[in-house]
Amino acid sequence: NRVNTDIIGYYPENGYLGSGAFVGSNNWVVSGEHTASGLPLLANDPHLSIQMPSIWYEVGLHAPGWNVRGFSFAGVPGVIIGHNDKIAWGVTNVGPDVQDLYIEKINPSNPNQYEYMGKWEDMEIIPEVIKVNGGEDITLEVRVTRHGPIISEIVDGTSDVLAMRWTAQEPSRVLESVIRLNQAQNYEDFREALRFWDIPSQNFVYADIEGNIAYQMPGLVPIRKNGNGLAPVPGWTGEYEWEGWIPYEQLPAMFNPERGYIATANHAVVDEEYPYLLALYWDNGNRGQRIVEMLEEAIDRGNITAEDFARIQFDSKSLVAEAYQPLFTNLSSDNAQVQAAIERLRGWDLQNRRDSVPAALFEIFFMHLARNVLMDDIGDPELFDFVAQADSGIVFFIDLADDPQAKWWDNLGTSAVETREEIILQSLADTINWFEQNVSDNMNDWTWGSIHQATFVSAPLGQSGIGVIESLVNRGPFPADGGRDIVNANSWNWNNPASVTGHPSMRMIVDMSDFESSLTVIPTGQSGHPYHPHYDDQIELWLNGEYHPMWFGREAVEANAEGVLVLEPGE
Numbered sequence: 305n306r307v308n309t310d311i312i313g314y315y316p317e318n319g320y321l322g323s324g325a326f327v328g329s330n331n332w333v334v335s336g337e338h339t340a341s342g343l344p345l346l347a348n349d350p351h352l353s354i355q356m357p358s359i360w361y362e363v364g365l366h367a368p369g370w371n372v373r374g375f376s377f378a379g380v381p382g383v384i385i386g387h388n389d390k391i392a393w394g395v396t397n398v399g400p401d402v403q404d405l406y407i408e409k410i411n412p413s414n415p416n417q418y419e420y421m422g423k424w425e426d427m428e429i430i431p432e433v434i435k436v437n438g439g440e441d442i443t444l445e446v447r448v449t450r451h452g453p454i455i456s457e458i459v460d461g462t463s464d465v466l467a468m469r470w471t472a473q474e475p476s477r478v479l480e481s482v483i484r485l486n487q488a489q490n491y492e493d494f495r496e497a498l499r500f501w502d503i504p505s506q507n508f509v510y511a512d513i514e515g516n517i518a519y520q521m522p523g524l525v526p527i528r529k530n531g532n533g534l535a536p537v538p539g540w541t542g543e544y545e546w547e548g549w550i551p552y553e554q555l556p557a558m559f560n561p562e563r564g565y566i567a568t569a570n571h572a573v574v575d576e577e578y579p580y581l582l583a584l585y586w587d588n589g590n591r592g593q594r595i596v597e598m599l600e601e602a603i604d605r606g607n608i609t610a611e612d613f614a615r616i617q618f619d620s621k622s623l624v625a626e627a628y629q630p631l632f633t634n635l636s637s638d639n640a641q642v643q644a645a646i647e648r649l650r651g652w653d654l655q656n657r658r659d660s661v662p663a664a665l666f667e668i669f670f671m672h673l674a675r676n677v678l679m680d681d682i683g684d685p686e687l688f689d690f691v692a693q694a695d696s697g698i699v700f701f702i703d704l705a706d707d708p709q710a711k712w713w714d715n716l717g718t719s720a721v722e723t724r725e726e727i728i729l730q731s732l733a734d735t736i737n738w739f740e741q742n743v744s745d746n747m748n749d750w751t752w753g754s755i756h757q758a759t760f761v762s763a764p765l766g767q768s769g770i771g772v773i774e775s776l777v778n779r780g781p782f783p784a785d786g787g788r789d790i791v792n793a794n795s796w797n798w799n800n801p802a803s804v805t806g807h808p809s810m811r812m813i814v815d816m817s818d819f820e821s822s823l824t825v826i827p828t829g830q831s832g833h834p835y836h837p838h839y840d841d842q843i844e845l846w847l848n849g850e851y852h853p854m855w856f857g858r859e860a861v862e863a864n865a866e867g868v869l870v871l872e873p874g875e
Contacts, residue, residue: 328587329396330617330791330808332567332595333509333517335560340607341817344511347613348385348394349808351793356760356779357839358826360810364861365486372486373819373856375810378832382482385812387822387856390489391512392814396568398505400525400582401532402471404546406451406539407464418449418465419540425450451539466536469546471503471524478502481522491516491559498522499552507568511816519558519566521573525550525582532581550580564603567595569791588695590623590789598791610823613813618849619791620656624698625666627705629654637729641736644747645669656790658753658783664802665735665750667787671798672734674701676727680716693797698789742801753783758794758804760828760843777834782847792849811851820860823851 374386484497505523786792
């Protein structure tokens, strides 16, 4: 049982190109052996879609049996990420394959029956009533087989009858897990609490005031009789059933590793010796690799502090750019603007800062490079976007940078055989044209922040199309650091360059030696009311990689309280 931070960026042998987009997060924990205080530090920043107000609500719960501080979703009991007076925890998504599609054979004489192992079985029919404002109710009959609900009726482009099995359809005990986690006093309590965390599977990192650090993956992950979940399978044969769940004791875990730290960023946490299939697809590992690089540099310096963790969380180095920067060294062009771009890229520190011109040049260059390399081979724009922007597509392009003889460099649409350098120069020329059309004719204006901007949109009023209303509830756009496959994960996609679509939805650093020294920030504010002073008062902190104290103890909370609301029962 293990989490393997040595295999960052690792792909299982049967991984495949074009796996699709992935929503990720970062977390890590360092033992007191390497910290200035002598006790662990723990960090977490989950990456979710940008929105207004923040998806996270900061909360402290203090009552008999409760002494916990952290983050929750509005209306959800307990603290999902945070710490109590003994332990702290943070999460990232594992991304196991927990969905399968089954092709069902329907009885020609009865559309509510399906075949299973030579016999017709009755479907369960669930009437779902949809209330219509000002109109009559609509009743939707959901047909359910032993494998799950029939979804093909709402999926275009298929003539097969498809049922979906998904662990989220199982009875869930995750709220019980949250409550147990909030009250856990030690590592044993922590592990027992996560036994009830069935969905979704998460990479939990852990620290306690005794100096221990740990990792645990919980969750329901199916054991398949046959197959790997990659494609729809026959539902009538019984050959592709789920035979149970991976036992909790055999899920990846780690306690006090010798290296003194644990880091996860959605990369593979097991190698091919692991006896069960967790996933065919993992994050490409760029964020995880960069986090480990910075942690090991900090460990070499010694006496790690929360400030070191803050620098890591706000790091905006692009490892994709690092792979391509050497190719600009001996490159030259007769086009003055292209040559100017080459010279800026040569001297770039590889940080995607909002005031950086080379950061903007590289990001748009890479977008054009991908199109110039793959579009002639793929043809279909939607398939190109799916393949090229996938995590495994990024791995492909990093590897391609070191392979000047690869056939991919040739443009199949011409009679010539293009070289790597020719495609790079063409992509740089395309980049210049893009900026001249979308920003200005002056390269000094082409900063990353001029195009990479975060706009916090409130739903639904912020999407009403009524300018006055949108201006009241939305905030931004704000120039932002970071980018895709970067620790400071303000992600964007090529369909709308380069507006932020996903972001670190909060940042948290917990100091196990002194909880009052812990730090946090959310992207917007604590209030959901547009006229409230705390609706947007954390935006500047978040944009600048700054934090506010994560007050915990009664004395600190009362000393810094802005107001007190007392609720008393009525007579």
